[in-house]
Amino acid sequence: MSDDIYHAKIKALAQVAHGAGPLAEPQGRAVIDNPLCGDRASVSVALAEDGTIAALAHEIRGCLLCRASASALAEAAQGLAPERIAEARRALEHLLRDPETTGDTFAAQPTFTDFEAFRPVHRHKSRHDCVLLPFRATEKALAEAARQRGLGRNDPVAGAPS
Amino acid sequence: MSDDIYHAKIKALAQVAHGAGPLAEPQGRAVIDNPLCGDRASVSVALAEDGTIAALAHEIRGCLLCRASASALAEAAQGLAPERIAEARRALEHLLRDPETTGDTFAAQPTFTDFEAFRPVHRHKSRHDCVLLPFRATEKALAEAARQRGLGRNDPVAGAPS
Amino acid sequence: MTVMTFDARTIRRQFPVFAGRPGGLPLHYLDNAAMAQMPRPVIEALVAHDSLSRANVHRGLHPLAERADRAYDAARTTIARHLHVADPTEIVFTSGATASVNLLAQAFGAGLGPDDEIVVSRLDHHSNLVPWLLLAKNRGVRLRFLPVTADGRLDVGKAPDIIGPRCRLVAVTHASNVTGAVTAVAPLVAAARAVGAKVLLDGAQMLPHGSVDLPKLGVDFYCFSGHKVFAPTGIGVLWGRRELLSALPPPMGGGGMIAGFDGDEPVFLDTPQRFEAGTPPVTQAIGLAAALTWLDEFDHHDIAAHERRLTEDLLDGLASFPGVTIVGPRDMERRLPVVSFTVAGAHPHDICQILGGRGVALRGGALCAQPLMNDLDLPGVVRASLALYNDEADVAALLSGLTHAIKVLA
């Protein structure tokens, strides 16, 4: 049965949709398509003075898994150093790939424990990308923001496409 | 067994090679390739005043069946009206296609009775073209000769390629 | 040809996949437009050939090769006969419908340039659109788009406006893999004829659902894939009128299509060999012939009537869901048992996933028709597509599964 993917926690995450919508003054923005299913994740980020993530917003055209993942990510990312996102993504990939991982996959990334909810997706390889798509867009947006900072420009990027 | 194709009569026809070589003053000449096996038949013809076949010569790069067929054809064609060649070819096709034809396939073309020798080839579809190639080249050469006559030019065609 | 009485349940017994219960559940296979299942007679034809007659074709001189040659030639004749085509040399074997369209785009396109137009449509599968986009890019040929009606048909009424004097070819679908709409061919052909343009129909979705009579259709080129018509993957057909094919240059070179060399210039064989460079998909061609032979044992009217009945049930059933919208014609005239729909508030992939878990195999997403999805402003659709072996239980499983999915996702 595939229903186990669609449990209360996942549905709640998608429903509440943390971070949904555009960001007023993004410093980095990225749009990533999942060409194999037509899904699209747009993510905008703003960094604080100290380089941590001040805000993360997303617009998702995609399935419930993708929306739930974006929602959980927007909540978890708040205040983190950008590197933490890639680390969490790797932990998530590990959880999806290897069903035998134990419950403390996100021990080192405590704000990401909500992602435990995606554990049942491991059985559906074709859906892994749905869960990972918001991360890939976020990492790209963060790289863009870092580049902007590196250029010494701290001004917002007006809806710059990736 | 395929040996039955290579009986004494066929081998003798190939050996004696009636009409092998070039023709001094051809009125029509045609070269036909069998692309599927690389065989090539070049046929030259000369017509008598009354339009019958005065001479037929051939150069064959091909298998024993092709050479035997060309040999038998060169002998049979002598003195015939050009239309007879296509008639004989159709009779031969019939013999190759339909193993149930009786012994008098060439009753209407008595000079072609030697072609009875090719009856065992009917079992080997891939070889039918070997037997028919000299006919196809001859018919093309005769058409060329007729065209030359029609143009009122009765002079020899010096090795004109098809 | 024996004509058997039509009974989906009996037919299904010929398909190992339904006995196999993959996943431990009864299989309600409604993904036929993506790939149809394969009946035992086809599997057996493949095994027999691979076991006892394997040899390269092109005039081998040993008994195995003679047998392979004969079987390959016979396959061509069988396929010609199925399409009511008199001359088997008009049948070109390819690796699939996509390869057929690309072959034609390259061969027919070789003579075209910026003064020429090709008429295509946004209703078409990428496989009958992207090859023409590539041609437009490479050679400057101009593409014009035949409009699509609100219910997902080609708007052939507009054909005379779009198919102008510079049009060389109209390349559109015979039946849509999204909306199930069957194109009204006659007005299209008339409009093309009026300006001397040729017509290619993409019959990939049409072949599994009944008789296709190419001379009657009056088109110039036609293509389809084996795997959608109960035959193997890796095989397809491009049909073209003999005089047209004979005049086209071969886009691909290799063994089996060369008559000889004129110096270093290759001289090509006539059709079909000239378009079949290399060792062809011999076993798959034989499998395709076996599949069409199998299909021709049924009365095509019986198949059509059966599929129509189920499609009506399906459309009626879907109409009872308030959130469901059919993407395609709702009436039964000129439509296939290919039914796409959306569910308000639910993404197609989530619907497909949940029904998949209940043994109901659907397809969801853009269905290789992204331009159409963009025009309709949809992220995708859910598609249920039927074949002759489906029955009432399959439709019921889809409808009850949909009720369940909507509840799960709520």
Added chain:
Amino acid sequence: MTVMTFDARTIRRQFPVFAGRPGGLPLHYLDNAAMAQMPRPVIEALVAHDSLSRANVHRGLHPLAERADRAYDAARTTIARHLHVADPTEIVFTSGATASVNLLAQAFGAGLGPDDEIVVSRLDHHSNLVPWLLLAKNRGVRLRFLPVTADGRLDVGKAPDIIGPRCRLVAVTHASNVTGAVTAVAPLVAAARAVGAKVLLDGAQMLPHGSVDLPKLGVDFYCFSGHKVFAPTGIGVLWGRRELLSALPPPMGGGGMIAGFDGDEPVFLDTPQRFEAGTPPVTQAIGLAAALTWLDEFDHHDIAAHERRLTEDLLDGLASFPGVTIVGPRDMERRLPVVSFTVAGAHPHDICQILGGRGVALRGGALCAQPLMNDLDLPGVVRASLALYNDEADVAALLSGLTHAIKVLA
């Protein structure tokens, strides 16, 4: 991976064709270079997939489709592993070696023009020559020919003279289907590298005879066909270095290779999808993986030693016929068990026909190498080509058959 001890007779028992005695005679199949026979494990893999896992690939969301996706992906990985390739995305599935070469000729050739040269050879099969002749004709690219030695090898010593600064690609055979000569790759690659040219090897004849380690060979592109390596017809491979493939445009368009549309401009997926337009030959890819898995159960040195022994016997035996001339290297260094010869006064087809009648399957004629035949001034050759399942009895049957044929034809 279990390594089994090598015994041709045991191996042969895995091939239904040898039990089948088609034609009522023991089959001495020596036409392996045209098409190899198929062992039962491959047939079974095909039947299993077609019976129980048939579905279109590209992310289906029902269990059957997930299974098909997994099997297709796994096939790619298996094939990469067999070729010692680390990145499976470098493996592009095609319909055969000929399709692979044409794909590369169109993709790589798209950027070339009259200032560019491609180095080819007259030793090559039409399938690795005609695509380049077409490219030369269509885009004005200049072809240069690597010479062939008197005993039928590529004269790689001349490579630095022929592979000049305008050379972009060297496209030659890894092993000749006529002479059996295996190309010395290192000097070729060195000469190409010296001028920044890429190298394509045609491995169609190489794959069935041992291990091919692509990174070690140091080439850039490689191709082969399934049907010569105990796998189905309708499948082949183009391998290329990732960074090269990623930079090439797709010559064919269709489903499964589109990332999206930028207006009406298609945006393509990366390799391998970008080169696999349309539904791929799924079952055949799975069959190819099964065949290579089967082959890898043997020690490649055992295969090579066995085939070498038989080839020595065959060459020795042929040497005892006064009228027989070997067309190809007589020494055993760098040659395959592919042996072509002529018989004075006898046409190859007559020889093949008579031996075919005795159950000895040979191939005769120009072997899709007309330019080579023209250079050698031959109407064709007789070819005996061995595979791992051949044994002494096959060689003996050929030699005694030849004695008989010469007598019959005398």
